Amino acid sequence: MKKLSLVLMLVLFGVGSMLAQRTVQGTVTDTEGDPLIGANVLVKGTTVGTITDYDGKYSLTVPEGSNTLVFSYTGYTTQEVELGASNVVDVVMEEGITLETAVVTALGVEKEEKAVGYAVQEVNSDAITRSGASKTLDALQGKAAGVQLTRASGAAGGGTRIVIRGQTSLTGDNQALIVIDGVRVNNSTFQSEGNHAGVANTNRLADLNPNDIESISILKGAAATALYGVDGARGVVVITTKRGKGTDGKKFKVDIGSSVAFSEVTQITPTQTTYAQGWAGVYYPPETGVSTSWGPPVSELAWDGATDYAFDPNGHIVSKDDPSAVKPVTPYDNIGTFFQTGVAFNNNVAVSGGSDVANFRFSYGNYSEEGVIPKNTFERNTFKLASDLKLTDRLSMSASANFSKANGRRIQQGSNTSGLMLGMLRTPITFDNSGGFDDPANTEAAYRFPDGSQRNYRGGGGYDNPYWIINLAPRFDEVNRLFGNVNVEYKLHPWATLSATLGTDWFSDRREQQFEINSRTAPSGRVFEDNFFFRNTDIYLNARGSGNLTDDISLGYLLGTNLYDSHLENLYTEGNGLSFPNFVHISNASDVQSSRYINNKRTVGFYGSLDFGWRSMLYLTVTGRQDYVSTLIVPDEPFSLSDIGFFYPSASLSFVFSELLPNDDILSFGKLRLSYAAVGGGPPSAYSTTTPFVSASAGDGWADPVSFPFNGVTGFTQSDNLGNPNLEPELTVNKEVGVDLRFFKGRLGLDFSYYTMLSDNQILPVDLAGSTGYTSAVLNAGSLSSKGIELVLTATPIRKRDFGWDLQVNYTRNRTIVEKLAEGLEALQIGGFTGTGMFHITGQPFGVLYGGAYLRDNAGTDADDGLTIPDGNILINDDPTSGEYGFQQPDPTLRVIGDPNPDFIVGITNTFTYKRLALSFLIDWKQGGDMWNGTMWALTFFGRAQITAEDRDKIVVFDGVLSDGSPNNIPVRVGQNYWTSSVGGFGSVDEGFVQSTTWVRLREVTLSWDFNPKWFSGTFVEGGSLVLNGRNLYFWTPYLGVDPETSLWGTGNAQGFEYFNMPSTRSVSVGLNLNF
Amino acid sequence: MMKHKITALFLGLALLLGFNSCEDYFGDINVNPNVPTDVPPSVLLPSIEVGVADLTGGDMSRFTAVLVSHVRGVARQWSSIDNYSFIVPSNFDNAWRYNIYAGILQDARILKQKASEEGAAYYVGIADVLMAYTWMMATDVWDDMPFTEAFQGTDNLQPAFDSQEFIYGKIDDMLAEAISSLSGDGGDLLPGSDDIIYGGDAASWLKAAHAVAARAALHRALMDPNKYYGDVLTHVADGFTSGADDMRLQYTSGPTSAAPWYRFNRDRTGDIQMFTDDKPSKLGEIMMALNDPRLPAYSYDFEDFDNHPYFRADRAYPLITYYEQKFMEAEALMMTGGDAAAIHDAFVAGIQASFDAMGMDATDYITAVDPGEGNVTMDDIMTQKYIAMYAEPEVYNDWRRTNIPQLTPNSGSTIPYRFPYPSSELTLNLNTPPVDGLSAITDPANKVWWDIN
Structure with a gap:
């Protein structure tokens, strides 16, 4: 760290020293004479620049020795103007395509867009900051093709999952690699409990303030990412942060922004209000502790008015005809009254300044959210300092440091007797969770009796009262994080620029979970402290050069080495059995157990890339990388590098075929892309090559196990998971073809990609029969294939002086198929409950829903493949002695009952500008993707689901046939008997609860108004804007539950499972930005 | 100059980081720092012992207790287990896969091997007793199991199944070896407080080995009564001499070291009761008829788990006991035409030992139920054994051997004769016989080998 601060000092001192300079001004207009607003004016070869104002005017201080200005504007051809004697430079710009536009590719290398032979999509800072999203990944929703983002829940601080071009690993991480300013940063979502319970945890990219982002480049295929090595196979999000710029004669430039957002819950699983x-x-x-709502209609009930009844201030419930009845029972609303309006404040300030020799940018951001769930909070403070220093003409340095502190107070969720929605939705309408208090969230008597026992609808048993959960089962966490990098670059020769980059990312994540005595999850009380410490080092040494060999042939090269080292440490301490209440602390626990876990990994890679160009028309890039990974090492055995190393190549071709065509006004640009890439990979987890001994525990699935130390005695057992010293590297092969077409001078653009991916020899834990002495082994087994289409349509239907309309459509379609699991293994569960969940099944899409189906009349016949639901008639139980006479029946064979992967995703952004106003809205359409509605499944059993009120007295004849093949003619009542049967809630048929999550949603609406700078003339303010924003304002979905965008498995691989998920939110915000 | 220095620096860095002794650079990075690669016998033994007690008192106890109508499943999954419909393969993965094969037996094999290498005879003997005990408990409900081809990891993913007769032969070998190991010198490495069951006392283990051997002989009594009842009597003579010798594992009241039934009642409150109005258990009916003073302790509300007098958190869980041995002795004497006084003594001593274990006075009860010397019947012995061994898995073996007491199925016409194979073994090991559901486990053809009743 000493090094870093030294660099920063240098930079700060450097800022003051300005050189001799001149001021140039002028106007930028289009061919019709209309001024161009916001056109970019840059002093060539420097970072000094400005943009034109509303009248197309600019004024710029040009440093001594510089004599060229570069004018650029989206949709117009970039111009370079040599400065003469005059200090007035007016420019007329022509519509057209800027073929020299640079895109950021792997390792931060900027390449001309036309030279790139694979798909890259960029998202700029405006699109991110104006999205109104407080976290970077949320801001990317709908803005790039091939990218699928899933927000785990609407809880404050909840995580978001990013998958690019489908999954590449059966059981490993499938989320895109995140690279900030050239070095990788951790985007893990650490879990403290099982994935289906616990709290909504944050994915760690949330520690980056979106306001610090300059641009995001999304590298999709392996050809684009091959230089990143193993982790790049999942796609890479390359984030470039804002830096200081020449500030046009002023010493400093200050930007401040402030916004406030209000949020509310969206839809919640419908529940009945009758019984x-x-x-x-x-x-x-x-x-009585009865869990269900199969009681009489409330219209037949009355309160007796007793004032001494602890469970209800209105008294006991009696029949309305009972003599003690005093007032008819009215249903309590335990759901609508629980949630509140969430409020989030976002304040940012950034100071930047500098010259062409040195510059800096410092920013501070504070984001503070109180969620829609009372007492659920998330706060983030970020500090970022970036600076660049040009020591000599040849030697330059840059550095950035990002410090963040994030605090959460989170609420238990999911399949968990202390899960918020679980207790809330199961509560009958005749029980008031709030106990009649106006502010139950802050009134202990609402959820706790004076003797410390819990006030809930099951007399203290069952599930926690939601108000108990938010007060007496909180989770606190704090993340302190520092990440940043130092880069030194030396231009040795026109053909050789040497650079060294050192990046590091350090953080601690300290968590404390409390369960007060009488919490249902831990009736005797529990507290755990779960501490994570992460550190990585990412070092790159590169040599690169480029130039023209002849007028027609250009050549570029890159040679480098990368060293990546990561260290994750976890210390978990759990205390059980609190001695006395109101002090939930480890020192009050009668039984304390602790565990510690360390995970070390290291990779060394050597890579090279060669670029050939011919006549601005043909570009060929070939790359190769040799990796050595620590996870292949077998400890205690001598090894040579060749045992842990592997090589993989890539090649990509860009053919600008429009160069061959005569110039016309229709097709302005056309490019064909072709690429092939292979990426290798080692075992995703460290220590897979050995079978150790582990601290023992004993028990079965019915109750919490016994664990060691047992009464002070230590016990170890050989690990049930057999390590494998003979593992070989995985290999992913990616092929891609694409075309990039621009019409009408770029007013219309179409970018199409088709890709295939085959990931083979995957290293994964495979289940073994117990009689082998193990329950699983790490094997090279399994392969996955993907293919997909991406389409990006851009259009500017209208571009007038005062009015413009831009349109962007991103279309994503991906199919990932599990080609093979291990020998003899047909199914592998990746999430869900025992028997029902997400499985990998050979020949099926990634992680399909697998569970109970209705028995069909042709089950077990030749028409039945034993895996999917056969297409026969549902067989009705026609045994009159059965308690389920007239109902459907469960098929004893579990089946594939749904596919959680969407058919396609479309994001449509329309932006309208009128003078200084801009209105944009993003429509997000996801077609297909099934989800198991476990909430409804459970609530039907409890008689709480809406459907159980609609049908409670209805007599129906179910579709199906009897055992003799004749159509079913047995009338049955769809009431308690049905919903508590083996085909009802908690029954073994899941098929009836699988629903489509298709949605169309208004993801983002932004109205921004840039202030007229004339208002501020004579003040120190230069300009500003007002931004109104709405997120997730409306969605339509056939799913009968919470917003199906939520995911119980958070950012993990298993998706499509809903069991008392936290609902999502919709929000509106208003923000003011000013710059000085 | 500057230029050259910088070039040299880059090259130096590249060499340092890249090309020079990369192997050293990786070093020990893939050595797992979290867990040991080797452990001494003293930490393997406790996990095996607790594993055996938790298996016996957990799944084995609960499922068999429902089958012999000691208890009734009254809520959630257990109401379907009560009518046998949910005695399905997926319920046995835990026991078979995690607890038995990859747990107790794998660790006991390793313990025995390590102990043999170090000449630690008592550890070897204890490992043999615990392996024999576990194999027997497993084969008694699953019949054929992989034995010779088991424990080979990925070298044999589909181990063949060995017959129960073969496995019993191996159990005899293990127990003979255990008796020999425990009778001699224990070597330098001796068990102590790591032996949660007997605190390292080889003499107690020797008695336990004989008690287990008696049980192993008793199970096969139907095959060859003279031989096996004779073996029972031989072994009980060297077995336990009082309740103080019982093979028990002491649990404690800590939340993560509490006894299995307590944990079940705590975490699955209300799923099982001994007796309800809707679902009376045979044990409850018999005890009520006998006005048995142990009944209030047995039938205490399972939902009030903290105060249950029998299924306490800090229970010393019985694995094999003096009272069981006395009833074995009584049965063996009876079936081999033994001395009436000896039969009567063993019968009364069994009841007395059961009361002693509960700290209760047996005098009045014995007076009431004792038919007197010469009048003790198999029915008397087996009924009193059925009562004494509340929720112990051995009761299911006794009932299958003797049909005493007469039980009425909770549902259908047949009480299952055995457990189905677990779903993991059925799907992952194609050698697994297709005993997978209610019809298979109620098919007499699938009875275990010794069950020729």
């Missing part, structure tokens, strides 16, 4: 707590039509009060 009371009870069973078989009889009311059972809370103290």
